[in-house]
Amino acid sequence: MDHSKRRFLKRGVALIGAVGLPASRARLAKAAEPPEVPSSMKVPGAGMSPYGVPAKYEDSVTRTLIRSQPGTTGSGASRTPLEALDGMITPSGLHFERHHNGVPDIDPSQHRLLIHGMVRRPLIFTIDALLRYPMVSRIHFLECAGNSQLMYQPTPPNLTAGQTHGLVSCSEWTGVPLRLLLEEAGADASAQWILAEGSDAAGMSRSIPIAKAMDDAMLALFQNGERLRPENGYPVRLFLPGWEGNMSVKWLRRLKLVPRPIMTKDETSKYTDLQADGTSLMFTYPMQVKSVITRPSHGMILAGPGLHQITGIAWSGAGTIRTVEVTTDGGRTWIKAPLVPPVLPRALTRFRVPWKWDGSATVLKSRATDDTGAMQPERVRFIADHGHNAIFHFHAIQAWGVGATGEVKHVYA
Amino acid sequence: MSTREALCITLAFAVAACTTAISPAARGPETPDLGREATPAQIAGWDISAGPDGVGLPPGKGTAAVGAAIYEQKCQTCHGAKGAGQPNDRLVGGQGTLASKTPVRTVGSYWPYATTVFDYVRRAMPYIQPQSLTDDEVYALTAYLLALNGIIGEADEINADTLPKVKMPNQANFILMYPTPSK
Numbered sequence: 001m002d003h004s005k006r007r008f009l010k011r012g013v014a015l016i017g018a019v020g021l022p023a024s025r026a027r028l029a030k031a032a033e034p035p036e037v038p039s040s041m042k043v044p045g046a047g048m049s050p051y052g053v054p055a056k057y058e059d060s061v062t063r064t065l066i067r068s069q070p071g072t073t074g075s076g077a078s079r080t081p082l083e084a085l086d087g088m089i090t091p092s093g094l095h096f097e098r099h100h101n102g103v104p105d106i107d108p109s110q111h112r113l114l115i116h117g118m119v120r121r122p123l124i125f126t127i128d129a130l131l132r133y134p135m136v137s138r139i140h141f142l143e144c145a146g147n148s149q150l151m152y153q154p155t156p157p158n159l160t161a162g163q164t165h166g167l168v169s170c171s172e173w174t175g176v177p178l179r180l181l182l183e184e185a186g187a188d189a190s191a192q193w194i195l196a197e198g199s200d201a202a203g204m205s206r207s208i209p210i211a212k213a214m215d216d217a218m219l220a221l222f223q224n225g226e227r228l229r230p231e232n233g234y235p236v237r238l239f240l241p242g243w244e245g246n247m248s249v250k251w252l253r254r255l256k257l258v259p260r261p262i263m264t265k266d267e268t269s270k271y272t273d274l275q276a277d278g279t280s281l282m283f284t285y286p287m288q289v290k291s292v293i294t295r296p297s298h299g300m301i302l303a304g305p306g307l308h309q310i311t312g313i314a315w316s317g318a319g320t321i322r323t324v325e326v327t328t329d330g331g332r333t334w335i336k337a338p339l340v341p342p343v344l345p346r347a348l349t350r351f352r353v354p355w356k357w358d359g360s361a362t363v364l365k366s367r368a369t370d371d372t373g374a375m376q377p378e379r380v381r382f383i384a385d386h387g388h389n390a391i392f393h394f395h396a397i398q399a400w401g402v403g404a405t406g407e408v409k410h411v412y413a
Numbered sequence: 414m415s416t417r418e419a420l421c422i423t424l425a426f427a428v429a430a431c432t433t434a435i436s437p438a439a440r441g442p443e444t445p446d447l448g449r450e451a452t453p454a455q456i457a458g459w460d461i462s463a464g465p466d467g468v469g470l471p472p473g474k475g476t477a478a479v480g481a482a483i484y485e486q487k488c489q490t491c492h493g494a495k496g497a498g499q500p501n502d503r504l505v506g507g508q509g510t511l512a513s514k515t516p517v518r519t520v521g522s523y524w525p526y527a528t529t530v531f532d533y534v535r536r537a538m539p540y541i542q543p544q545s546l547t548d549d550e551v552y553a554l555t556a557y558l559l560a561l562n563g564i565i566g567e568a569d570e571i572n573a574d575t576l577p578k579v580k581m582p583n584q585a586n587f588i589l590m591y592p593t594p595s596k
Binding site: 069070071072075100101114115116121122123124125126129130132133134180181183184185195197201202203205209211253254256258260261262263264265268269272274276277278279280281282283284285388389 | 442444445446447448449450451455456459460461462463464465466468469490491500501511512514516518520523524525526528529532533536537540543544583586587588589590591592
């Protein structure tokens with residue numbers, strides 16, 4: 001790196017606070033400036049606590065766009081506030097939610113996992129038993145197939161990065177490789193699929209190809225170091241790295257080995273992709289290569305011309321992010337954004353690049369390429385290929401318009 | 414025993430292990446094997462999935478006429494009169510709309526397999542009282558929804574034998590993308 005670029009990066013980091021929401025700027029205005037001694041130094045602070053929570057000043061950082069089906073409270077989704085976070089890990093309490101009939105209250109001592117169907121020995125496991133198995137820990141994103149679905153609509157939804165793209169989160173997942181239990185049960189060689197079923201009131205169920213189950217599927221028991229949160233499948237969930245989130249069945253109670261897919265509601269009437277010509281794509285499992293700039297993004301105001309830090313996340317269900325390119329001139333030129341290590345397969349990958357804003361209106365975009373060579377398409381191209389009628393698997397480039405006033409808004413560009 | 418002798422014996426065991434015990438090596442390291450064998454009765458109580466081949470469909474039967482009365486009582490509040498929808502999913506009609514700008518996805522216009530109706534209603538409906546219906550009631554509701562969509566006749570009986578034979582009108586329009594695109 002040459003000297004001028006290093007200086008540019010350094011100044012970019014120093015100015016990161018210049019991009020933000022009006023509310024946070026108002027709080028900064030009340031700061032006690034030197035030479036005043038902060039009042040926090042003149043009285044003892046608070047004591048210890050059994051379980052830490054975020055600072056009270058961060059109470060606006062919550063899951064957003066929490067909606068449920070009419071007449072229900074537990075059939076809907078809540079989204080990760082991507083624009084308020086940094087790094088690659090999503091705090092467990094901000095991991096997105098998608099439930100089909102609420103979060104069940106499950107006592108782990110009462111929970112059982114049944115493996116049956118085309119096996120030599122049908123087996124029942126307790127949670128205590130599963131906790132005695134060899135485990136693996138892996139950092140992976142989880143993305144709902146319906147993430148960014150509002151981008152199929154013909155006009156921009158004008159929502160924040162989290163509200164449009166926040167059905168993706170990233171955690172360290174720890175659990176038992178599913179392969180171990182299938183081998184113990186003696187899976188029949190002719191079993192090609194596994195019906196996975198949850199213990200919730202929707203009896204959530206999906207058919208999983210046996211090849212995925214034997215490859216990297218996990219029975220996850222821990223998330224970010226602690227036992228799963230109830231809304232993420234406590235006490236045990238299936239986890240299928242890189243595949244649409246709905247298949248990582250939460251509150252897992254049953255795995256049935258079968259010769260053919262069961263064709264459940266959530267792999268036929270939902271989670272299939274209606275194309276413009278009236279055909280529908282089915283079993284579209286991996287989440288495609290995708291990225292979004294999280295700062296600056298819709299709803300923020302650039303404090304003025306000068307250096308700003310552009311940052312965002314990229315991910316691909318097919319593998320590892322190879323490059324992220326950013327344009328600050330509406331797509332005329334693209335520059336490679338440095339990726340923040342670690343860059344892991346099927347994990348959120350953070351990118352950062354400094355940008356000197358000249359004060360004129362422009363459009364910011366990011367586009368990711370994964371190690372299979374797949375590149376995120378422009379929205380115009382994606383819609384031309386797939387039409388407006390699909391709901392799932394939107395992964396085209398997201399554009400943020402910057403006005404001369406510094407106001408950042410979602411645009412189609 | 415000298416160190417050398419011990420080494421020779423160890424090596425001899427290692428060679429024997431490598432040449433004769435192929436299957437344990439192929440199975441990988443020993444695993445805890447803590448599963449308790451499930452009885453047929455235990456499995457029967459939990460196995461509520463039924464696929465297009467009909468495997469898993471229970472005994473029982475129903476017709477649209479019986480289903481209509483159950484629908485009005487237990488489903489209509491959420492799905493509207495005769496499956497017309499509102500406040501929640503519409504279940505009837507929409508045929509011919511899928512390639513339009515306003516596609517209407519219902520059991521009749523979209524769902525590729527009739528067994529899915531049975532599987533889903535049995536496990537998840539009514540929303541506020543899932544798994545409260547008898548198998549006969551689920552068969553009757555399935556018959557009612559299929560008849561409302563013009564897929565079966567008003568008097569046709571739906572049971573474990575007839576349901577897998579029902580051909581859904583939109584089935585041929587699904588393109589399988591796993592393991593590789595089918596078209």
